[in-house]
Amino acid sequence: MPDYKLTYRLDLGPLATFLPNRRIPVYNWYYYKEAYSRDIVFFLIDHFGLKAGDIVLDPFCGTGTTLLACREKEIASIGSDVSEVAVFASRVKTREYDIEKLRAEIRNLFKDKFVATKVKIDSGVVMRSFSKYALESIIFFRDKIAKVEDEKARDFMMLALMVSAMEISSVKKTGRSLRAQKNVSAPPLKFLLKQDEKYAERPEKK
16 A cells, blocks of 8 residues: 655645536536535546546546546446435436437427416425416426436437526525525526536546
8 A cells, every 4th residue: 555645735625616617518417515626636636647447436426527437547436425315416416428318308298288287385485486387397307307218319309308497496505495586587497408408418438
């Protein structure tokens, strides 16, 4: 086991946040405040001389930044997390997709005319976080997505719906708390189309 000397690298500080991921397709899905950047994973891979044939274990994988970065570098990785939502996001982000098939499923999702569903929510927080129209739209598309037979497409669209819901909510998650923000009037799932475009721009392997 080699000895490692502790050094201070203040220049790496900005890479220990989610901020750099905002400009990178796929990595910028599902904002996770506690996440770090792809670039710091690349730095560590190069620093430790990892290569194809090695295996990286991330026992607290969050939304999959390390797993996705390893995939780009063609390095095998294994991840786990106590959060089911985080594991779900990681799985969706690290999969390979048939883009044309995915686009066809998305187009099919928007074929049917929107029909408002009666909203009965017991949570006061949820009712304060969304307008009545937003909740009706989210439930309408959630039920449609749940009926999609292809698992990959279904999970992809469900994550997009989750992100869309956060985009139009009047509150924003900040760590363990919620903070009020100006409500966005854009209808849910318009963001889904943007997600599809980002997958078409999946980062090339490094």
